[in-house]
Amino acid sequence: MCVTPFIDVHSHVTPLAFPDAPSAESRSRWPCMRCEAGVHTVMMGDTPFRKLDTRSWETGRRIEDMDRDGVDMQVLSPMPELLSYWLPRDDAAVMCDWTNHQIAEMIAAAPRRFRGLGAVPLQDPAAAAKALRRVKSEFGLSGVEIGSNINGQMLGDPAFDPFWEAAAAEGMAVFVHALHPIAAKPLPPNPLFTAFALFPVDVAMAAASLLLAGVPDRFPGLRIGFSHGGGALASLLGRLDTGWDHTDGYGGKLVRRPSEAARGLFYDSNIYAPEQLRHLCTSVAPGQVFAGTDYPYDIMQTAPAAFVRDLGLDADAHASLSVGAASAFMGEDLIEASAR
Template sequence: MAPADSACQRHVMIDGRVYRTVPDSSWDAERREADMARTAVAHQVVSPMPELLSYWLHADDALALTRFMNDELALLVQSRPQRFTGLGAVPLQDVDLAMRELDRLVCDLGLAGVEVGSNINGKPIGHPDFEPFFAAAESLGAAIFVHALRPCGMDRLVGPPLLEQVLAFPGEVGLAAASLMTSGTLLRHPRLRVAFSHGGGALPMILPRLQHAWEHMAPVHQCMAQSPRDLARQMFYDDLVYDGAAIDYLLDVYGPTQVMAGSDYPFAIMDREPATRIAALGLDEATQRQLRRDNALRWLSIVKPWAE
């Protein structure tokens, strides 16, 4: 971090260059709580900014960074357990180190799980190299949140660099979700609780195509012993798609038990009124409650929930 022009901001630096300028709500609990009160949010699930997962660092350096972040996140959660739940980070460029830190952040720090990138230095999360990590997460009962990170094909974008987040993230996270299906990871680890950012990105649109291929193309059928439609409904998805009709489609594709509120707070692309957006969908109260609260509790395996 480096100071920015405002005392309430900091620059995130990568390779000596400003990657992003972030507000103090990224780390200031009181500022977060004030924003939560304004937007009718009772509880936040807090995780690192994805770029800080730092898979491109040497593994030992990444471990030091993730341990620091996890320790600080645990202090935040411990100071306000009724307001915050934490998801940590692990250095997945070294699976053994990642498994060790996963055990520490769950068993010693009390975090609910971990955030991972959609790919680790170009390897999709469904790659066989990460099988031991998912086995460990299943055994520990750790929730996993997959966020789009450093997508390929950036040379195809025309416009400012931030279009990476706007245009490329949905395709990237959709491929990540599909990789857990086509690799057999979900079938080998049926108790995994995995959630995806951005409504699963492109997944709901490519899922019918994948389902059709599974039904009519032998190689596709052979890589999945269960239908893609059913596999997709084993995972969780945030509703951060910025449009009521799009959320309705997520509910139709994934089912109302698998979609939950997301905000991308505190960044510029965040949904500033997540509770209002859910209320405007015209759903019955039970389904609204699933989106606002109950589905997240199931994903996080929280049995003594916070108050709404």
């Protein structure tokens, strides 16, 4: 009997060490790793950001967990805070390349177990478009991770068209991850509210922005995936369709209803609620949902293969969620790749 591989498309990497800040302007927000009494803490300048352990950079440690959890392959992407959109472009490019190199090294150490998504300095869309080609040719990565907004600018803004055009032309997957939610900016600091409530809101805003800008139709072949199951997007699609009806396709800009365009996007399974995940897989975007855990962070989905198995999906939907949608998103037959 053929066993269906299980691919985790949402897992993060942080290097153990970082280069020095390239400029004084970046120093106050430049990452470094502090280790005290065996505890590693990522610092942003002088401010503690997140405690980490060896799972973030050691392939062997990751593979132990993957074997335990029935995960055949992880798609590695940067810890989102390393995307560095708030730094000067050239300084951010240094951090992007440093992280891309880390991911490429981990893939080289275990090519059957890992694939990768890199980072580009999207605060300058033209520079990011050029960097996409290097992510592919120099680092051998399959795409990039980007934030759900870029310093408060929505992803559907025409300023990002050069990036979307390059991603389509290069055949690079784009994984949209929640980052610095716009709704959090006017509120008093509340990290728990931001992480648990506003992250999925910002992902939904990003997806809606792309849909209403017609990005999927204007750049055929784009493969865009969204973290956290697209956040709140599923609950917005009826309203977005109603807007399409009442505005003549949003002023003639959209040839398809937003819900139809949304069925061609990709989404991860990282929403924790089985009934909502079944709805996403069977009604919102059949065949377009891949597994994702948010490994190795505290909120990650535990026992992911068992969680997917227990959803009660039919055989085709289970295979799609386990490996099929991941293969389509990454542009590679991951059944064959994980068996090499």
